[in-house]
Amino acid sequence: MIQVAILGFGVVGGGTAEVLTQNKALIEKKVGDSVNIKYILDLREFPNSPLGHLVVHDFNTILSDPEVSLVAEMMGGAHPAYDFTRACLEAGKSVVTSNKEVVATFGTELLEIAAAHGVSYMFEASVGGGIPIIRPMRVDLASNRIESVSGILNGTTNYILTKMVTEGASFETVLKDAQKKGYAEANPAADVEGLDAARKIVILAAMAFGKRLDPNAIPCEGITKITTADTDLARELGYAVKLIGHTEKSIDGRILAMVSPRLVPISNPISGVNDVFNGILVKANMVGEVMFYGPGAGKLPTASAVVADMVDIMGHDAASLRAPVWTDAAPEDMADINAYVCRSLVVLDAPAAAADKLAAIFGELNVLRHTEGRLSFISAELTESEVCEKIALAGYPLVSRIRLL
Amino acid sequence: MIQVAILGFGVVGGGTAEVLTQNKALIEKKVGDSVNIKYILDLREFPNSPLGHLVVHDFNTILSDPEVSLVAEMMGGAHPAYDFTRACLEAGKSVVTSNKEVVATFGTELLEIAAAHGVSYMFEASVGGGIPIIRPMRVDLASNRIESVSGILNGTTNYILTKMVTEGASFETVLKDAQKKGYAEANPAADVEGLDAARKIVILAAMAFGKRLDPNAIPCEGITKITTADTDLARELGYAVKLIGHTEKSIDGRILAMVSPRLVPISNPISGVNDVFNGILVKANMVGEVMFYGPGAGKLPTASAVVADMVDIMGHDAASLRAPVWTDAAPEDMADINAYVCRSLVVLDAPAAAADKLAAIFGELNVLRHTEGRLSFISAELTESEVCEKIALAGYPLVSRIRLL
Numbered sequence: 001m002i003q004v005a006i007l008g009f010g011v012v013g014g015g016t017a018e019v020l021t022q023n024k025a026l027i028e029k030k031v032g033d034s035v036n037i038k039y040i041l042d043l044r045e046f047p048n049s050p051l052g053h054l055v056v057h058d059f060n061t062i063l064s065d066p067e068v069s070l071v072a073e074m075m076g077g078a079h080p081a082y083d084f085t086r087a088c089l090e091a092g093k094s095v096v097t098s099n100k101e102v103v104a105t106f107g108t109e110l111l112e113i114a115a116a117h118g119v120s121y122m123f124e125a126s127v128g129g130g131i132p133i134i135r136p137m138r139v140d141l142a143s144n145r146i147e148s149v150s151g152i153l154n155g156t157t158n159y160i161l162t163k164m165v166t167e168g169a170s171f172e173t174v175l176k177d178a179q180k181k182g183y184a185e186a187n188p189a190a191d192v193e194g195l196d197a198a199r200k201i202v203i204l205a206a207m208a209f210g211k212r213l214d215p216n217a218i219p220c221e222g223i224t225k226i227t228t229a230d231t232d233l234a235r236e237l238g239y240a241v242k243l244i245g246h247t248e249k250s251i252d253g254r255i256l257a258m259v260s261p262r263l264v265p266i267s268n269p270i271s272g273v274n275d276v277f278n279g280i281l282v283k284a285n286m287v288g289e290v291m292f293y294g295p296g297a298g299k300l301p302t303a304s305a306v307v308a309d310m311v312d313i314m315g316h317d318a319a320s321l322r323a324p325v326w327t328d329a330a331p332e333d334m335a336d337i338n339a340y341v342c343r344s345l346v347v348l349d350a351p352a353a354a355a356d357k358l359a360a361i362f363g364e365l366n367v368l369r370h371t372e373g374r375l376s377f378i379s380a381e382l383t384e385s386e387v388c389e390k391i392a393l394a395g396y397p398l399v400s401r402i403r404l405l
Numbered sequence: 406m407i408q409v410a411i412l413g414f415g416v417v418g419g420g421t422a423e424v425l426t427q428n429k430a431l432i433e434k435k436v437g438d439s440v441n442i443k444y445i446l447d448l449r450e451f452p453n454s455p456l457g458h459l460v461v462h463d464f465n466t467i468l469s470d471p472e473v474s475l476v477a478e479m480m481g482g483a484h485p486a487y488d489f490t491r492a493c494l495e496a497g498k499s500v501v502t503s504n505k506e507v508v509a510t511f512g513t514e515l516l517e518i519a520a521a522h523g524v525s526y527m528f529e530a531s532v533g534g535g536i537p538i539i540r541p542m543r544v545d546l547a548s549n550r551i552e553s554v555s556g557i558l559n560g561t562t563n564y565i566l567t568k569m570v571t572e573g574a575s576f577e578t579v580l581k582d583a584q585k586k587g588y589a590e591a592n593p594a595a596d597v598e599g600l601d602a603a604r605k606i607v608i609l610a611a612m613a614f615g616k617r618l619d620p621n622a623i624p625c626e627g628i629t630k631i632t633t634a635d636t637d638l639a640r641e642l643g644y645a646v647k648l649i650g651h652t653e654k655s656i657d658g659r660i661l662a663m664v665s666p667r668l669v670p671i672s673n674p675i676s677g678v679n680d681v682f683n684g685i686l687v688k689a690n691m692v693g694e695v696m697f698y699g700p701g702a703g704k705l706p707t708a709s710a711v712v713a714d715m716v717d718i719m720g721h722d723a724a725s726l727r728a729p730v731w732t733d734a735a736p737e738d739m740a741d742i743n744a745y746v747c748r749s750l751v752v753l754d755a756p757a758a759a760a761d762k763l764a765a766i767f768g769e770l771n772v773l774r775h776t777e778g779r780l781s782f783i784s785a786e787l788t789e790s791e792v793c794e795k796i797a798l799a800g801y802p803l804v805s806r807i808r809l810l
Contacts, residue, residue: 019548019691030547079616124545130692132537132545139539139544140529142435142720145711269698272677286424287535287699287709293674294695304692307548315547 001034002314003067007084009042009055009077012098012125015303016072017051020310027307033312038068041075041084045259058363063087065068072306072311082106089113089121095311098125098302103198104215107206111325122309127153127200128278130301131294135312137207137282144284146208148248150405151271151280153200155296156184156191157223157243161261162274165231165240173222183276194243194259195220201245204280205257207248211329213257219337221260230400233376234345237367240271256335262405263345269293270405338385343378343404346387350375350396361390374399406439407719408472409766412489413480414447414460417503417530422456423479425715428611432712443473446449446480446489468492475718477711478502485513491652494518494526501714503530504610505709509604509620510631512611516730521718527714532558532605535682535706536699540717542612542687549689551613553653555810556685557678558605560701561589561596562628566666567679570636570645576629592614598627599648599664606650610662616734618662624742634807638781639750642772643651644668645676649810661740667810670748674698699704744789748809751792755780755801766795 003022004015020027020037027035039054039062046052059080062068071088073095075081082102085095090113097103102110103123114121124134129152137146152158156178163174175192180182190196198218206212206298223243234241242264245258263273269291273279278296283289295301343366350358352370356375359365366378380388391398409425411418414557416481425432425442444459444467451457462487467473476493478500478807480486482636487507490500492533495518502508507515508528519526529539533556542551545651561583568579580597580793581587595601601624611617628648639646652662674696678684683701701708748771755763757775764770771783780801796803 023548023550023691026550027548040804110442131695132541135545136537136541140540140713141426141709142716143432143709145428145431155733190533214450269677269682272674277674284709286428286712287708288703290697290699292697293694295693300691301693304546304548304689308545308693312544 001071002031002034002069004037004038004070004072004310005062005068006037007071007073007081007400009040009044009046009076010076011299012026012302012306013040013042013072013074015075015299016306019300019303025318027311033314035314038065040210059084063091069093069124070310072096072307072310073099073102075099076101078102078105078209085110085121086113089117089119092117092119094120094313095126096306096313097394098123098251098306100126100196100199100203104202107203108212108326113129115325120313122313123203125302125305125344127203128280128292128294129155129296129298130304131278131292131296132282132305133204133292134207136292137204141282141284141287144286147283147285148246149204149208149280149282150244150246150270151204151297152242152270152278153197153245153280154191154243154274155278156188156280158273158399159183159276160192161223161226161231161241164226164228168228170228171226192224194220195258197243197245201247201257201259204245205247206253206326208247210326211255211333212326213255213329213334217334219258223261225400226261226401230347230402233347233369234263234402237263237378238266239404241265241402242270242273246405250335250339252335254335255329255333256337256340258337258340261402263402264405268405286374313334315393339383341381343379343381343403344387345376345402346391347374347376347399347401348391348394348396349373349399350394354394358394361393378404379393406434407443407474408441408443409475409477410444410446410467411442412476412478412486413596414445414449414451415479415481416704417707417711418445418447418477418479418689420704421479421711424705424708424712432716435716438719440719443559464489468496472569473498475499475501475569475715477715478507479503479711480504481506483507483510486760488719490515490526491518494522494524497522497524499525499718501530501711503529503603503711503719505604505608509607512608513617513733515732520730525718527718529714530707530710531700532608532683533685533697534560534620534701534703535709536683536685536701537695538609538685538697538711539612541697542609546649546687546689546692549691552607552688552690553651554606554613554647554685554687555648555675556606557675557683558602558650558685558701559596559784560681560683561593562602563678563683564588564681565597566628566631566636566646566648569631572642574631575633576631591803591806597629599625602648602650602664606662606664609650610652610660611731613652614660615731616738617731618660618734618739622739624663624665628666630805631666632805635807636705638752638774639668640784643671644809645671646807647675647678654746655740657740659740660701660734660738661742661745663742663745663805666807668807669810673810717745734739740810744788746788747788748786749792750783750807750809751796752779752781752804752806753796753799753801755799755803759801766798783809
């Protein structure tokens with residue numbers, strides 16, 4: 001019998017217990033052994049839960065029980081989740097997690113500790129909820145050099161952007177609706193400012209390129225400034241507006257990673273990923289482009305990924321299944337965002353007569369539009385610095401600028 | 406050093422050699438050992454290939470070489486591919502393959518032989534080309550009870566259907582164009598009649614439900630009867646027409662599997678899978694719906710999946726990574742197609758005045774249309790038998806009937 005412990009009996013912790021209970025028979029068949037939840041760590045009591053009797057309040061009960069060989073950490077937040085994870089790994093217990101903050105911030109160290117102790121640290125659920133992405137990148141794309149990863153990594157913002165497009169409602173209106181429905185938190189900053197997506201792109205970049213960037217150093221632009229004028233214009237031009245986490249190796253071998261709203265052409269399968277769903281497009285040198293699509297959050301989907309990691313560890317010799325040990329990126333491993341080249345939709349508060357001046361400054365102006373005193377165009381491929389310089393040079397107030405993917 | 410052999414130096418065999426050569430450094434880093442192609446089996450000579458000196462014509466050279474521990478079979482066709490695979494497994498060599506015919510027909514036996522000899526038989530490349538699907542179903546969805554799998558499994562037919570929609574050209578015209586471009590074979594029957602998709606849905610059903618159905622028993626309807634009138638009407642009603650391989654557990658626990666054209670609502674992510682791309686949607690009881698999208702065929706994408714299996718085997722203790730052993734389905738494990746329930750688009754050669762009679766027979770008639778002497782409607786949910794009976798009862802010539810997904 002394999003004894004497991006769950007840290008945190010919130011949404012995902014509860015879901016993990018539910019998956020282990022409801023699909024017990026098929027899980028045990030795959031593992032080839034019986035699986036038992038021995039403890040659930042939480043500060044609260046759960047008198048009405050059928051698993052309430054498993055709740056303990058002292059982490060040391062779990063840490064000091066040699067029968068517990070596998071721990072699922074779903075506490076959220078950096079501390080004490082990191083500290084408990086570290087202690088479990090050092091005690092020879094494998095750990096699986098959905099905690100993107102811990103993985104993005106402390107992943108390198110925790111993977112090293114796991115390897116040193118012959119146990120596993122797995123985090124499929126930390127990116128894309130129930131969508132298989134971490135293991136497919138590690139195993140299924142093992143024969144490829146990964147070139148870039150672009151994804152809709154946050155369900156809350158994707159729900160908001162989808163509603164803005166389909167209902168023509170403003171960001172503020174849709175945000176309130178999302179908060180009512182439980183899709184957005186009372187303090188939505190981590191989602192709408194792109195911080196959640198930034199942590200996830202750090203994890204995906206580490207999987208793709210073997211280097212963990214500092215999550216706080218990721219250039220990050222949220223969706224709070226996106227207007228229905230932007231989404232309407234984008235649709236008219238054949239694009240969807242999506243909050244995209246993007247990472248790629250730049251020509252000089254450094255890693256670029258950023259989170260920002262993007263115009264995604266409708267020919268790109270990511271453009272059709274709507275509502276709270278996530279989609280992650282991986283470009284690799286042999287397979288070309290593959291996309292992984294599904295529920296990027298939610299109780300049971302996320303728990304599905306947590307328990308998949310548990311089954312993987314329980315069913316195998318753990319030592320052969322350690323996640324890849326990436327290293328921490330040095331500051332010089334990170335590409336300068338100012339050198340990043342892309343096309344942009346630029347909207348300026350300018351008269352139609354300004355087109356000639358703008359053409360002289362920007363060169364090519366694609367699909368030029370002039371409505372309501374605003375000039376909109378798609379620029380040629382320019383670096384971030386070049387775009388900013390040219391906008392300044394034009395001398396007209398910038399209404400919005402959205403990069404193309 | 407790990408010595409491998411390639412059986413068949415055609416498109417995928419050549420691609421496999423290319424992936425192993427071009428990504429040699431990263432593959433060897435993941436495997437933790439050097440990897441060498443020792444032999445390539447083919448009847449032909451390849452004097453202009455840099456690997457031409459590795460070509461042998463006698464399979465026994467490979468079989469009797471104890472240094473060769475891993476064989477990639479990309480010969481195509483049932484024989485001698487099956488016989489060579491069997492011999493390799495019995496000799497204690499692991500085998501990976503892209504050969505869907507061998508896996509769908511002889512998979513059960515070959516998996517058993519692999520298990521008995523402590524080696525692996527893997528076939529990620531047999532479905533969906535470069536798209537990760539077999540291993541994600543086995544490992545990433547291990548915590549789920551799979552409920553259904555629906556996929557665009559054949560790139561040739563998807564290319565044809567996409568062109569029929571975007572260019573309004575007939576099946577015959579687009580087929581000729583696809584043949585010119587190398588997307589369709591001179592004899593396109595296996596693709597356009599759905600036989601290729603039928604083999605793939607057999608493999609996916611075996612992964613999902615643990616039972617291998619007889620590929621020859623799969624109800625299979627191709628796209629040869631689809632007209633631009635069908636695709637135009639579908640688009641007008643908010644659907645795409647796709648050739649879908651579908652499998653599900655029916656209520657009585659039996660397995661339904663079929664290949665047929667389907668109307669896919671545009672809200673379903675599969676509807677946006679166009680051109681030669683494949684997309685596979687898996688419904689499972691915990692994660693909900695996840696979709697895997699990418700290139701369903703082609704030299705390097707398919708080879709990417711072949712080499713992913715090779716890396717998985719080379720990098721691990723083979724015994725811990727045997728593919729799941731499914732069993733052969735008994736005839737009674739297979740659901741009766743006549744009991745399958747779905748809605749259908751029905752087009753009859755009938756006057757507008759027939760609507761009342763049809764309503765009396767079919768009950769609800771959704772989105773009724775009458776153009777060019779044809780009455781089109783979407784039926785209520787009916788079994789296959791019921792639909793056929795009601796169409797016969799109506800007494801008007803059937804122009805077309807397409808099931809909804």
